[in-house]
Amino acid sequence: MTGRGNYAYACARVKAKRAMLIPKEAYPRLLAMDVSGIMRFIGESQYSQETQELGIKYTGAETIELVLGKNLAKAHHGVLGFCKGELKELVSAYMRWWDVRNIKTVLRGKRYNAIPEDILKAIVPAGEYDEKYWAGIVRGSSTIEDVIENLKGTEYYGALVKTREKLGGDLSRYENGLEMEYYRRILDSIKPATNAKRTFIDFMRDEIDLVNFRTLFMTKFDGVEPKKIIGMLIPGGKMGKEDLHALANTDGFGQFMELLRNTAAYPAIKDEISQVESAGLNGVIRALEKAHAAAVERMSRLHPLSVLPVMNYITRKEAEIENLRIIVRGKASGLDTERIRELIMVM
Amino acid sequence: MFKPKEMGRAVIIGPKPMMKQTVDLLHKMEVAHILDFVPLEGETEIWIGAPENSSASLNEKLVKMRSGAKLIGLEDWAAPGIEKLSIDEVEKNLDMKIRTVELNILSASEAKSRIEEQLKRIEERICELRPFGGIGIPLENCRGYDGVSVFAGRVSDIKKLEQAISKLTDEYELFSAHGEKSQIALFVANNHRETAAKLLSECGYEEMRVPDGSGIPSRLIAEQESHKLGLLEKEDNAKKSIAELRKRHAQFILASEEYLSAEVQKAEAPVRFATTEHSFIIDCWIPRAKLGEIRSALETATDMEVCLEEIHISHEDEPPVLLDNPKAVKPFEFLLDAYSTPSYYEIDPSIILSFVFPLFFGFMIGDVGYGLLMIASGIAAMRLFGKDESMKSIGWCLMVSGIFASLFGVLLFGDMFGLTFQSGAHSVEGEVVYTWSSILGMDIPIKSLIHKTEASGVTQLLVISVIAGYVHIFIGLLFGIINEWKHDKKHAFGKAALMMILTGLFIFMMNMAGGILARWLESFKGSAPWVFDKLAPALSAGLTIGGMAVPYSTLALSLAGTALLVSSIGLIGLIEVLEISGHLVSYTRLAAIGVAKGAMAMAFNTLGIGMIASGNIAIGIFGVVVLVAMQMLVFVLGSMSSGIQAIRLQYVEFFMKFYKGGGTKFKPFGYERKYTIEKSGKAD
Amino acid sequence: MAIEAGLIAIGAGLAIGLTGIATALAQKEIGSAAAGAVAENEKVFGKLLIYMVLPETIVLFGLVIAFMLMQKI
Amino acid sequence: MPKQDVKPTRTELIEMKRKIALSQRGYKLLKMKRDGLIMEFFKTLSKAKDVRAKMTQDYVLAEDRLVVAKCVEGEAVVNSAAFAIGHNPSVTMGTKNVMGVVVPTKIESETAKRRVDQKGYGVVGMSARINEAANAYEQLVEDIILAAELETTLKRLVDEIEKTKRRVNALEFKVMPELQESESFIRLRLEEMERENVFRLKKIKTKGQKARKRPVT
Structure with a gap:
């Protein structure tokens, strides 16, 4: 697919969509409502x-989660549908993350010998391949090997085979391989030739940082060996390689935190770092995600006719759906309002 | 009239047990615009209220009813004369009826979607099979070989493929069907696999998956098709039963949806309030005239336990806007809202809009025929979509504009469907010019004062446009001065400066068009000798710069205006001079659109009438068809572009002089009932 | 005279033609953006209309110039 | 032992005395065992109490983390991550003897806790919240195994204490009193018989004296 892409049209459209997302001010009220009230509320919006x-068939939180899932897939396909040319190429490259997610789900399901229906329930067909495709893969294979063979022809077959040959058929290796392949492909295949591609790569590099930080936090928290951690870090982010390795090579979680506190690499998480020991990683990860989203927002203002407004909308939409799910699930499982407020990502 | 209704800000405070009564009362009175309470960071004493306990089940029922209404297609169903249900009746058997309706709809819609699912699957299967339809080999023969490779798909050049393959080996078999692109199934021994693949790609090969199953594809397709027919019939039945459900339950669903919506609104109202442990606070805007009435109503209903207090409005407050216009003007408010609701503190230009918009619209159309058509379609829109408020407004605007168009058509242009009643004064010798008089063979005494398609007429139109523009912009600037006066005096002076420059520019332009003006004003000459003998010459006296006559008055006004402008808002104001000249020229679109439309209509008329008058019956009939179709085209295109341009002149040229917008519409807490009637006992 | 008139006519034609092209180019992007926004939210139609028809003034300038030229023939 | 069944003989008395001495010794021993068991019980109990409290606490935490994970990532993603867990932790239980009570003990302890890179799913791109939920549940499994061990021990101990207590009671309140009663019965009976004998002898003696005083006519 060639062509510059319909930036004016798509950007105006996503901006209008963005303006129709649930405003920040509505969240305190949503938090005060009951689950069925939230169902009605979202029924009056997008x-x-x-x-x-x-x-x-309303039965409570499950129904709402179903609604949210369907809406997300619809929103994504909608955006892909009206993007054209280069823009579409970039957006669809980004959305292939959902394909990665789905492959992971299928592999896990097969490893666990889950029944196909259960696996399919966990599939979100928001990427390039649709529900039918995944049903075919899930039903047509019984082992991990089958799945890999059935994925022949997709972008990820190569990476999976390479992982198998090099590191053996271990599920976690496959998963790491897939994630890294996703980012590698984006960075390799999209050259910063045009302004749009440059801004897109900038966005992706920011996201790679986010993923790397998450990996660092989790592995360091669990005391994984530095050598192993380094193998899980995705190259190409904005953080320098040396900095990342230094963080990975620290001795234990305490030292890691110490280094993080001193280097001020991510001022956004300063406050949350101090609470990690007591409150878990949620706060830090949330802060990172917020910083990432804020960066996209800022960048999309600087480049109003680029791929960034589209990325920004996608990020926002995903965040909104996550927020609604948190509120609904949280309410259904009896979390108190204050906890829910901490969990959601309101910007 | 130029100001929205005066608002008062009220705070209603009461003990929590009285909350429900207060909410009920406010809901019924529909006068309070409630402001959502925004909790302050770190505040613990005052928080957002919790919804009434009943809200969970009300919401659930409402969600179900709305979903049910959607599933049986009640939404886009024009409800013909549905009787209103009384609320008592809705309340009485709500639970039971909801359950029955829910079950009925659920089973019907599930049956329908099952059938649709099957249909979809069949369609997909047929789609999958169709490319192989022409190939007469069973599907099971197309796969599962060890020694043979199968290629199935399409090629663009089958002959080339056949030749190339036969040259390569004779261990092959090629099945093909001819279509738009040839479908093939090629069987080649495995050792030739690679070369065959290369050959294929040279021939424009496009691989297609061999469908599952066994049997001859064409037979399978036929089987599926017959299956499909049966399903289509079933689908039809399912649709019918849904239509049946719709008919049976429409009244109840609509009424209960409305009842539940209103109840949910009430039950969830506390979410918008601030509450402390024992009391609630409602912050709202109420039209000042109604404040006293509401206060006493609240006090009597709650035995003085709830009190309403008016608080002072500061200038940071943005009261909601409830426009206050006469009934004939109200429909034009939607044009205002489409741009932006006016702010509370500025002039509401609805009245000007309601006059100028149809004036411009009508001027551009300027044709009795189209004018009458517009009136008719306006009335039709109001009649047909009576329930839809915005369609009603559009209809009204269209009708008023149509009246203006007809007036202009008769009085100024003497035009009907692009044909003048009488021929113009400057008709070229030998050219066939059709007029209503010449067609009907009688003399219709309606003159065309301005002839759109003649050069002199266009000049006259341009002059009129500029005059209209001057007046319009002048009013705009005047409003601007009034709006800014309270706000920022400097800006007000800037607007006055622009007024001066605009006037100078206008005098300059009018001076250029002196001949035309003189001709128009000839008859008034006697009545106001001072104006014509002293003022006009004084204004137009001037010097010639680069072949253009520039009056002294223009120079004086422009210089004075520029000086004032620069001194009040600085050099940046000079940009506005450019803008304002551009805007004045912009009004020439009044002439341009009118002329373009007129010329288009005339061209089609000449063509059509020429065909009718040709004498040949066939051509004549064809001519009638062409004429009618073209007239419709001119009407639709003309009214669309005229309408849009007329709006644009308001939004850009007029509004930019004074209008800020950004106000909030006054939305009273309450619910407009369409399908239910209030309880009789409570209607006091 | 005839040549002069012809040149003036060509000038008038160019004035309309070129300004028309300019308007079209400007409206292309704005229009597609407006179409995008209206596809999502009809309420912004009024505001977008302004942006949408702003470049039309260019062609009107052309028209006026052309007309003034034509007067000279 | 019903006293009528007892043969009031001297041998029987000696036998009784021996039995009484035996049951007294047994009684003392059992009492000591009971006390020992109770002490062991309380020791384990306090341990079990701690473990159980910790388990409850960890359970609340795990539930909370799972709810958070489900909230934030969605049920589907959590389910998908759960599919990745390939192997189940196994525990081999052995036994040990506490004062003759066989109680279970963990001999092969393969810990349920896994580091993030050993859990089965890939670390890159994994949600920290799901990982935390998994961690919390692994801790919970550990707690449950420990609690199971301790609580089974407690149950066995309680059974044993109960049994011992019953035996002690039986000895104290049934066997020993009965034996003592029989013994005293025998003793009394023997004394009685002795007295009877003496009386009989005295009687015979007076009869012989009278006969000697009155000549035969």
Whole structure:
């Protein structure tokens, strides 16, 4: 696919979509409502179609989560549908993350010998391949090997085979391989030839940082050997290689935190770092995610006719759906309002 | 009239047990615009109220009813004369009826979607099979060989493929069907696999998956098709039963949806309030005239336990806007809202809009025929979509504009469907010019004062446009001065300066068009000798710069205006001079669109009438068809572009002089009932 | 005279033609953006209309110039 | 032992005395065992109490983490991550003897806790919240195994204490009193018989004296 892409159209459209997302001010009120009230509320906004389809079978949080999932897939395909040319190429490259996620789900399911229906329930067809494709893969294979063979022809077959040959058929290795392949492909295949591609790569590099930080936090917290950690870090982010390795090579979580505190690499997480020991990683990860989203927002203002407004919308939409799910699930499982407020990502 | 209704800010405070009563009362009175409470960071004493306990089940029912309404297609169903249900009746058997309706709809819609699912699967299967339809070998023969490779798909050049393959080996078999692109199934021994693949790609090969299953594809397709027919019939039945459900339950669903919506609104109202442990606080805007009435109503209903207090409005407050216009002007408010609701503190230009918009619209159309058509379609829109408020407004605007168009058509242009009633004064010798008089063979005494398609007419139109523009912009600037006066005096002076420059520019332009003006004003000459003998010459006296006559008055006004402008808002103001000249020229679109439309209509008329008058019956009939179709085209295109341009002149040229917008619409807490009637006992 | 008139006519034609092209180019992007925004939210139609028709003034300038030229024939 | 069944003989008395001495010794021993068991019980109990408290606490934490993970990532993603867990931790239990009570003990302890890179899913791109939930549940499994061990021990101990207590009680309140009663019965009976004998002898003696005083006519 060639062509510059319909930036004016797509950007105006995503901006209008962005303006129709649930505003920040509505969240305190949503937190005060009950689950069925939230269902009604979202039924009066962008979720009306799904709510009306599933509303008659309403049984509570599950129904809402179904509504949210459907809406997300619809929103993503909608965006892909009106993007053209180079823009579409970039956006679809980004959305292939959902394919990665789905491959991971299928592999895990097969490893666990889960029944196909259960695996399919966990699939979110928001990437390039649709529900039918995944059903075919899930039903048509019984082992991990089968799945890999069935994925022949997709972008990820090569990476999976390479992982198998080099490191053996270990699930976690496959998963790491897939994630790294996703970012590698984006950085390799998209050359910063045009302004749009440059801004896109900039965005992706920021996201790679986010993923790397998450990996660092989790592995350091669990005391994984530095050598192993380094193998899991995705190259190409904005953080320098030396800095990353230095963080990975620290001795234990305490030292890691110490270094992090001193280097001020990420001022956004300063406050949260102090609470990690007591409150878990949620706060830090949230802060990182917020910083990432804020960066996209800022960048999309600087480049109003680029791929960034589209990325920004996708990020925001995903965040909104996550927020709604947190509120609904949290309420259904009896978390108190204050906890829920801490969990959601309101910008 | 030029100001929205005066608002008062009220705080209603009461003990929590009285909350429900207060909410009920406010909901019924529909006068309070409630401000959502925003909790302060770190505040622990005052927080957002919790919804009433009943809200969970109300919401659940509402979600179900809305979903049900959607599933049986009640939404886009024009409800013909549905009787209103009383709320008592809705309340009485709500739970039971909801359950039955829910079950009925669920089973019907599930049955329908099952059938649709099957249909989709069949369609997909047919889609999958169709490319192989022409190939007469069973599907099971297309796969599962060890020694043979199968290629199935399409090629663009089958002859080339056949030749190339036969040259390569004779261990092959090629099945093909001819279509738009040839479908093939090629069987080659494995050792030739690679070369065959290369050959294929040279021939424009496009691989297609061999569908699952066994049997001859064409037979399979036929089988599926017959299956499909049966399903289509079933689908039809399912649709019918859904239509049946719709008919049976429409009244109840609509009424209960409305009842539940209103109840949910009430039950969830506390979420918008601030509450402390024992009391609630409602912050709202109420039209000042109604404050006293509401206070006493609240006090009597709650035995003085709830009190309403008016608080002082500071200038940072942005009261909601409830426009206050006469009934005939109200429909034009939607044009204002489409741009932006005016702010509370500025002039509401609805009245000007309601006059100038149809004036411009009508001027551009300027044709009795189209004018009458517009009136008719306006009335039709109001009649047909009576329930839809915005369609009603559009209809009204269209009708008023149509009246203006007809007036201009008769009085100024003497035009009907692009044909003048009488021929113009400057008709070229030998050219066939159709007029209503010449067609009907009688003399219709309606003159065209301005002839759109003649050069002199266009000049006259341009002059009129500029005059209209001057007046319009002048009013705009005047409003601007009034708006800014309270706000920032400097800006007000800037607007006055622009006014001066604009006037100078206008005098300059009018001076250029002196001949035309003189002709128009000839008859008034006697009545106001001072104006014509002293003022006009004084204004137009001037010098010639680069072949253009520049009056002294223009120079004086421009210089004075520029000086004032620069001194009040600085050099940046000079940009506005450019802008304002551009805007004045911009009004020439009034002439341009009118002329373009007129010329288009005339061209089609000449063509059509020429065909009718040709004498040949066939051509004549064809001519009638062409004429009608073209007239419709001119009407639709003309009214669309005229309408848009008329709006644009308001939004850009007019509004930019004074209008800020950004106000919030006054939305009273309450619910407009369409399908239910209030309880009789409570209607006091 | 005839040549002069012809040149003036060509000038008038160019004035309209070129300004028309300019307007079209400007409206292309704005229009596609407006179409995008309206596809999502009809309420912004009024505001977008302004942006949408702003470049039309260019062609109107052309028209006026052309007309003034034509007067000279 | 019903006293009528007892043969009031001297041998029987000696036998009784021996039995009484035996049961007294047994009684003392059992009492000591009971006390020992109770002490062991309380020791284990306090341990079990701690473990159980910790387990409850960890359970709350794990539940919370799982709810958070489900909230933030969605049920589907959590389910998908759960599929990745390939192997189940196994525990081999052995036994040990506490005062003759066989109690279970863990001999082969393969820990349920796994580091993030050993959990089965890939670390890159994994949600920290799911990982934390998994960690919390692994800790919970550990707690449960420990608690199971301790609580089974407690149960066995309680059974044994109960049994011992019953035996002690039986000895104290049934066997020993009965034996003592029989013994005293025998003793009394023997004394009685002795007295009877003496009386009989005296009687015979007076009869012989009278006969000697009155000549035969």
